Amino acid sequence: MASIPPTPPPPDVPLGxxxxxxxxxxxxxCDTLVSAATAKNDLVSLNQAKLLxxxxxxxxxxxxxxxxxxxxxxxxxxxxxxxxFESAYRRLQDAILALGPSPLVHPPYPAPPPPPAPMxxxxxxxxxxxxxxxxxxx
Amino acid sequence: MxxxxxxxxxxxxxxxxxxxxxxxxxxxxxxxxxxxxxRGIHVVAGSGSGKSLLIGGNIAFGDFMRHTPQVLFDxxxxxxxxxxMRIASVPNPTQDEFCSRILYVDMSARGAHLVPFPxxxxxxxxxxxxxxxxxxxxxxxxxxxxxxxxxxxWNALQRTGLPVGIILASLGLQLDSxxxxxxxxxxxxxxxxxxxxxxxDAAPAVAFIRDEYIPATPSRRAELTASYRAKVEPFxxxxxxxxxxxxxxxxxxxxxxxxxxxxxxxDFRGETNPGKRLFKTRAAFDYVREFVRHxxxxxxxxxxxxxxxxxxxxxxxSLDQSLFARDLDYLLNVLMRGFSxxxxxxxxxxHQVAESTQRTLxxxxxxxxxxxTDVESAEFLARHVVQFDPQRVKRWERVWASESKPAIxxxxxxxxxxVIDKREVNxxxxxxxxxxxxxxxxxxxxxxxxKPKGRSTLVHASIKRHVGNPWPTDHADLLTDLRDRLARQxxxxxxxxxxPAPVPSVTxxxxxxxxxxRDDDDQLDPLYWRS
Numbered sequence: 001m002a003s004i005p006p007t008p009p010p011p012d013v014p015l016g017x018x019x020x021x022x023x024x025x026x027x028x029x030c031d032t033l034v035s036a037a038t039a040k041n042d043l044v045s046l047n048q049a050k051l052l053x054x055x056x057x058x059x060x061x062x063x064x065x066x067x068x069x070x071x072x073x074x075x076x077x078x079x080x081x082x083x084x085f086e087s088a089y090r091r092l093q094d095a096i097l098a099l100g101p102s103p104l105v106h107p108p109y110p111a112p113p114p115p116p117a118p119m120x121x122x123x124x125x126x127x128x129x130x131x132x133x134x135x136x137x138x
Numbered sequence: 139m140x141x142x143x144x145x146x147x148x149x150x151x152x153x154x155x156x157x158x159x160x161x162x163x164x165x166x167x168x169x170x171x172x173x174x175x176x177r178g179i180h181v182v183a184g185s186g187s188g189k190s191l192l193i194g195g196n197i198a199f200g201d202f203m204r205h206t207p208q209v210l211f212d213x214x215x216x217x218x219x220x221x222x223m224r225i226a227s228v229p230n231p232t233q234d235e236f237c238s239r240i241l242y243v244d245m246s247a248r249g250a251h252l253v254p255f256p257x258x259x260x261x262x263x264x265x266x267x268x269x270x271x272x273x274x275x276x277x278x279x280x281x282x283x284x285x286x287x288x289x290x291x292w293n294a295l296q297r298t299g300l301p302v303g304i305i306l307a308s309l310g311l312q313l314d315s316x317x318x319x320x321x322x323x324x325x326x327x328x329x330x331x332x333x334x335x336x337x338x339d340a341a342p343a344v345a346f347i348r349d350e351y352i353p354a355t356p357s358r359r360a361e362l363t364a365s366y367r368a369k370v371e372p373f374x375x376x377x378x379x380x381x382x383x384x385x386x387x388x389x390x391x392x393x394x395x396x397x398x399x400x401x402x403x404x405d406f407r408g409e410t411n412p413g414k415r416l417f418k419t420r421a422a423f424d425y426v427r428e429f430v431r432h433x434x435x436x437x438x439x440x441x442x443x444x445x446x447x448x449x450x451x452x453x454x455x456s457l458d459q460s461l462f463a464r465d466l467d468y469l470l471n472v473l474m475r476g477f478s479x480x481x482x483x484x485x486x487x488x489h490q491v492a493e494s495t496q497r498t499l500x501x502x503x504x505x506x507x508x509x510x511t512d513v514e515s516a517e518f519l520a521r522h523v524v525q526f527d528p529q530r531v532k533r534w535e536r537v538w539a540s541e542s543k544p545a546i547x548x549x550x551x552x553x554x555x556x557v558i559d560k561r562e563v564n565x566x567x568x569x570x571x572x573x574x575x576x577x578x579x580x581x582x583x584x585x586x587x588x589k590p591k592g593r594s595t596l597v598h599a600s601i602k603r604h605v606g607n608p609w610p611t612d613h614a615d616l617l618t619d620l621r622d623r624l625a626r627q628x629x630x631x632x633x634x635x636x637x638p639a640p641v642p643s644v645t646x647x648x649x650x651x652x653x654x655x656r657d658d659d660d661q662l663d664p665l666y667w668r669s
Contacts, residue, residue, distance in 0.1 A: 125169045
């Protein structure tokens, strides 16, 4: 599975100087996130990064002007935050797929830690009871 | 064998050390060590204080886990139930192994299974006289008035009982044949000869029967044997008593008990007849005592003896007699300490026993005192186990001084009072005694004040977490089933109760010398108990 080449980015997404200021700011954040996750290159980190990316995208979306909120397709003069989100999402997804297929079942739970071993004391005699007060004075 | 932390490694004494759980949440356990066990444990606590649970569930079960051979005397059954509850709580594979180390004896002999306790028994090396004397000593112990009756008392009992017992012991017979010997002594002539051939030391006894008893008139015979007949008649008339005390071999084989480290449970709860109960209790007690005495002094493997309700071992008449006190003193001060027989004794109140017995009991090593409602008993115990301090400070009093001041100017003269010192007020010994006795009476059930040997202070301990789960009273059916199972296990043959067999006439042959009739199946008594 590791030999599957990553999906090439869509040719019609020129992420460059056409980005609006909101998209550029978001792209900086996405680059940092994707770089850190792909550097670790483990399934949990990549999935966490993907989840964080989705959350952050929608948070970004409600804070940009309305015309940037609904800008589905990039054009030659305006690449907006959705295109940046889609690009970052694709890079993370490629990295996840490169690790192998997603598991279809829950991983086994880790074995519970063994209970602490009781402490024994060896006595040469008869246990009568629990001591409540070893120096009882009426 | 290991169960819940009870280990199986043997100590130098041959007993298994116990492993008790100790963690930060549990309180420290109070342990009576092996050396102190040899000084005895005296438990005195009122009814409902949990003393049977303490002995059966903790002390006896602890001895069991240490692989100590032991005997439990229980006139009321609660101590044995507490012990068996611990056994019943064990998972099954281990429970089977535990049950194989228990010999349960239902002393009422009411069920289908019966464990024989022959009254004429040999432990090895003793004379016929010793064998015959044991039964008479048991009779004296339960009826001390015999000593004061000069004509038909102890002297008359010995005069007839010893020769008859010696002859029966020489022939390998039991006391159920005694009445036949006394009724038809002429028919016994061949067997008398056989007794002398087998055991020459029986000759004086045979001479008494032949030369004094047979020539005597019927009235003289009746006079000679009246006391003895009264003692042996129950073994002829009562089939249960005959089956139990006249069957051989003994169901409690001491050599097996010691070798296999068995726990012998002597359960007297089913015996409701006071006379039989007293005799059975005393006979069984003497049986154990004779074995310990027969082993002799020395560092043997200990045989622990636990006695619940001590006062059941004697009757009301002999409570005030010195005989019981002497027996107890011999048990506690001679057998226990020198013959490796640690004893645990329990009773309800100090005033159940006579003054001499009180002194003997208070000489034991460890005293375990539970709640009691008896004020006098509490004061007695407090006086003996609490160390009073005459210098104990009750309170501090201020010492005042005064100074007269003269009148100054127009003011009046006055006196100034002030404290110059403090003085201690000691606690009167009577008050200390009262407070200590009140502490004993205010103990909760399952809580005890323990006075260990060699310590001046008391230890306050509780057994509730040890024995409270599960309660024996909540599982009466389970315990009944377990007792039945153990009773079946103790007897491999059911004793048939029937009429006594006539004494077979034998022809003495040379080859019959030193011949044991128990080896011949055709000469076996129908009551004969075979293992």
